Amino acid sequence: MNTTVLRKTxxxxxxxxxxxAALPGRRAGHTVGRALxxxxxxxxxxxxxxxxxxxxxxSVKADRDVFTVPIQWIxxxxxxxxxxxxxxxxxxxxxxxxxxxLSVVITFLQVLTGSFAAYGFAKMRFxxxxxxxxxxxxxxxxxxxxxMVPQYIIMQKLGLVNTRWSxxxxxxxxxxxxxxxxxxxxxxxxxxSEAARLDGLSEYGIWxxxxxxxxxxxxxxxxxxxxxxxxxDYMGPFIYLTDNNLWTVQIGLRSFIGQYDAQYAxxxxxxxxxxxxxxxxxxLGQRYFVRGIATTGMKG
Amino acid sequence: MTAVSSSxxxxxxxxxxxxxxxxxLVGWSFVLPNFLGFAALTLVPVVGAFVVAFTDWDSxxxxxxxxxxxxRRMWHDDNFWTAVRNTCWYAAGHIPLTLAASLGLAVLLxxxxxxxxxxRTAFFFPYVTSLVAVAVVWxxxxxxxxxxxxxxxxxxxxxHPPGWTxxxxxxxxxxxxxxxWRDMGYYMVLFLAGLQTIPAELYEAARMDGAxxxxxxxxxxxxxxxxxxxxxxxMLTISSFKVFDLVQVMTEGGPGRSSLVLSQLIFREGIxxxxxxxxxxxxxxxxxxxxxxxxxxxxxxxxxxR
Numbered sequence: 058m059n060t061t062v063l064r065k066t067x068x069x070x071x072x073x074x075x076x077x078a079a080l081p082g083r084r085a086g087h088t089v090g091r092a093l094x095x096x097x098x099x100x101x102x103x104x105x106x107x108x109x110x111x112x113x114x115x116s117v118k119a120d121r122d123v124f125t126v127p128i129q130w131i132x133x134x135x136x137x138x139x140x141x142x143x144x145x146x147x148x149x150x151x152x153x154x155x156x157x158x159l160s161v162v163i164t165f166l167q168v169l170t171g172s173f174a175a176y177g178f179a180k181m182r183f184x185x186x187x188x189x190x191x192x193x194x195x196x197x198x199x200x201x202x203x204x205m206v207p208q209y210i211i212m213q214k215l216g217l218v219n220t221r222w223s224x225x226x227x228x229x230x231x232x233x234x235x236x237x238x239x240x241x242x243x244x245x246x247x248x249x250s251e252a253a254r255l256d257g258l259s260e261y262g263i264w265x266x267x268x269x270x271x272x273x274x275x276x277x278x279x280x281x282x283x284x285x286x287x288x289x290d291y292m293g294p295f296i297y298l299t300d301n302n303l304w305t306v307q308i309g310l311r312s313f314i315g316q317y318d319a320q321y322a323x324x325x326x327x328x329x330x331x332x333x334x335x336x337x338x339x340x341l342g343q344r345y346f347v348r349g350i351a352t353t354g355m356k357g
Numbered sequence: 358m359t360a361v362s363s364s365x366x367x368x369x370x371x372x373x374x375x376x377x378x379x380x381x382l383v384g385w386s387f388v389l390p391n392f393l394g395f396a397a398l399t400l401v402p403v404v405g406a407f408v409v410a411f412t413d414w415d416s417x418x419x420x421x422x423x424x425x426x427x428x429r430r431m432w433h434d435d436n437f438w439t440a441v442r443n444t445c446w447y448a449a450g451h452i453p454l455t456l457a458a459s460l461g462l463a464v465l466l467x468x469x470x471x472x473x474x475x476x477r478t479a480f481f482f483p484y485v486t487s488l489v490a491v492a493v494v495w496x497x498x499x500x501x502x503x504x505x506x507x508x509x510x511x512x513x514x515x516x517h518p519p520g521w522t523x524x525x526x527x528x529x530x531x532x533x534x535x536x537x538w539r540d541m542g543y544y545m546v547l548f549l550a551g552l553q554t555i556p557a558e559l560y561e562a563a564r565m566d567g568a569x570x571x572x573x574x575x576x577x578x579x580x581x582x583x584x585x586x587x588x589x590x591x592m593l594t595i596s597s598f599k600v601f602d603l604v605q606v607m608t609e610g611g612p613g614r615s616s617l618v619l620s621q622l623i624f625r626e627g628i629x630x631x632x633x634x635x636x637x638x639x640x641x642x643x644x645x646x647x648x649x650x651x652x653x654x655x656x657x658x659x660x661x662x663r
Contacts, residue, residue: 091470098465102479105538109482111505112494124503170391177387183380189392192400198651199403200599202620203640206627207405208398213416230394260383289487291602296628307489311606314493321497328490339485343478346485350543351550 112332116140116325123321139326146323149330151302152309159221159294159305160287163228167283168276171234176264178235179242180250193232209296223297228287234279240352241275242268278349281342285335306331406644409637416631427638437639439614440622441646443529447618448597450533451540455593456586458541463548464578477549481542488539492606495535496522525615528608532616536603540596544589551585552578587658591651598647619643 110130115123116139118132143149177183178190208227209218217223245268253263269276294305304312310327317323339346410427414420431437466477483491498506499521510518519527555578563573579586601620604610610617619639627636 094465094468094470098470098476101465102476105483106479108491108494108498108538109486111498112490115497123497124500128505128508170394174388174391177384181380181384181387183384185381186384186388189388192392192396196399196403198595198648199644200595200620200647202599202601202623203644204399204402204406206623206633206636206640207402207409209628210405210409210633211398211402226394227398230391230398232395232399235391235395260387264387285485289485291488291606295605296624307487310489310493324493325497328493332486332490335485335487336482339482340478343481347477347481347546350546 109332112325112328115322116329118322118325120320120322123325136322139322140330143323143326143330146317147309147313147327148301149306149309149327152304152306153330155221155303156288156305156307159224160284162221162225163287164280164283166225166229167231167234168280170230171279172238172269172272172276173264174235175238175242176260176268179239180247180263180268181260193235196232205296212297218297219299219303221298221303224290224293228283228290228293234283237279237282237349237352238272238275241272245271274345274348275352277342277345278352281338281345282349285338285346288335406637406640409633410641412634414633416633420634423634427635430635431638431642436614436617436622437642440617440619441642443614443616444598444600444618446529447533447536447600447616448594450530451536451597451600452590452593454533454537455540455544456589458537459544459589460548460582460586462541462545463552464574466545467549467552477545480545483539484542486539488602489606491535491539492603495531495538496607499531499534522608523612525612528612528616532600532604532607535607536597536600539603540593544593547589547592548582548585551582555581583658587654590654594650594654595647598643598650619646 111128114130114132117135117137118129119134119136122129122133178186212218212223212227217226249267249271250263253267254260258266288305289307290305291307291311294303294308295311298304298308310324310331313327314324409420411422411424412420413423413426462480466473466480498504501507501518501520501523504521506521507518519530521527521531559577559581560573563577568576599620600618601624604616604618604621605624608616610621620643623636623639623643626632626639630636
């Protein structure tokens with residue numbers, strides 16, 4: 058089902074060619090229609106991105122200029138100090154550090170164990186394999202919220218509540234990475250690994266020397282999606298981290314709003330700072346994002 | 358399929374057995390690092406929720422088997438029914454609106470236009486931004502007196518625009534509005550992938566028969582997208598019944614209990630109050646609701662395929 062998305066590895070996936078588009082536009086009426094369509098889409102895009110515009114413009118305003126009648130889209134005066142003051146108002150550097158640390162460690166473990174397990178599920182035959190995989194399948198439809206309390210009890214018994222370990226353990230071994238990588242490995246022809254086996258390469262060697270290099274795009278998808286999910290996660294840190302020194306940007310920002318709810322401009326500056334890393338990562342790797350979502354999205 | 362069966366050399370029985378055992382060991386060694394973590398922290402808790410729900414376990418005493426007491430208590434718990442009602446309201450708004458918006462965007466952006474990639478990026482971006490930032494911005498946008506949204510509404514002639522997150526009647530619509538805006542880009546990507554699987558020849562043929570744009574959409578696009586639509590419906594159902602972050606950050610369930618949802622109640626009972634047994638019972642209720650709706654959708658899908 059995903060072959061169409063991963064076209065690169067399977068050029069033969071025929072149906073995926075030209076999208077059903079407008080007629081070849083040679084008539085004059087068509088040019089007008091096309092121009093209107095552009096205008097419509099552009100207006101729509103601006104409307105959808107407007108909240109971000111308002112966020113950015115508010116972040117450099119004075120507090121009293123955030124809510125004005127009429128709306129100030131372009132600030133009357135620029136208060137760039139919002140972006141410097143916030144670092145001393147709240148320990149933003151610590152929050153960012155914690156977010157980076159958690160995101161990097163979880164992403165690394167998820168990619169490593171996920172692709173490793175996926176190789177076993179996709180390219181090897183051994184007794185018990187399908188039973189184990191059923192374990193993953195069975196939990197897809199169960200929302201995390203339905204088992205977060207027992208999970209919390211386990212963490213409590215292990216004494217890991219209010220440590221980074223709790224989040225690392227919960228999020229690094231999710232089923233998501235296994236699914237995504239397995240889907241990708243299934244599109245790699247078995248002949249490649251067969252040939253490597255005949256050449257005397259061990260299974261570990263095939264994984265490391267053949268599968269990993271071939272699956273770079275899928276690894277990038279998985280890494281980016283995991284990183285962004287961890288960075289943006291609110292509920293996990295909210296439940297498990299009570300110590301201010303362990304807080305991530307999301308929790309820190311939320312508590313800042315609770316404390317200083319009238320410092321609108323500063324809150325917006327904090328929001329901008331929390332979004333910028335994601336914006337950069339997203340723009341650099343957006344095709345991997347889209348591909349990753351389309352791959353796992355179509356697994357049903 | 359495996360190296361064992363396809364290897365040309367005739368292996369002796371002993372040799373074969375040893376090699377098979379090796380394959381098993383190697384296979385398990387690939388799978389176990391992830392599976393152990395997954396089993397301990399996902400499978401065990403899932404099974405655990407079913408057991409704990411029938412006990413009176415709380416954070417400071419040993420658990421006793423209490424049968425269905427938790428469920429009977431739940432039946433008479435006002436908070437539970439409020440949360441069920443609110444969650445259903447949220448789902449009833451979030452599912453159809455997100456579906457329509459994302460399908461519309463996907464069809465629009467599936468055209469061969471220059472710069473369409475940039476537009477796709479723009480529509481997808483709300484989904485990758487952090488929920489806290491999204492909630493903060495929308496809370497301010499929807500601010501009742503001076504917020505930009507209500508200024509625009511007043512301008513359009515609505516003299517008393519809604520109070521959004523400060524009003525018991527409008528807190529759920531405010532949440533739905535924000536979540537549709539945030540999620541539509543994600544499902545748009547799924548629909549775009551689905552659209553690629555519809556053969557272009559079908560559109561050609563429809564056009565030959567003189568079908569207009571709407572007819573083509575109804576009779577070619579929609580049937581062709583049916584598997585995607587079904588999948589998106591399931592994902593949307595699950596995600597709207599388990600909604601937590603957005604509500605917690607934007608309204609904290611308020612004002613009053615007007616936007617209290619099920620997963621918040623689970624969190625409050627289970628983790629804040631430490632009532633493990635009772636909160637697990639609510640978890641099971643949540644799971645059963647999601648499962649029931651998914652099964653109903655599955656039946657519908659089967660019937661419409663026939």
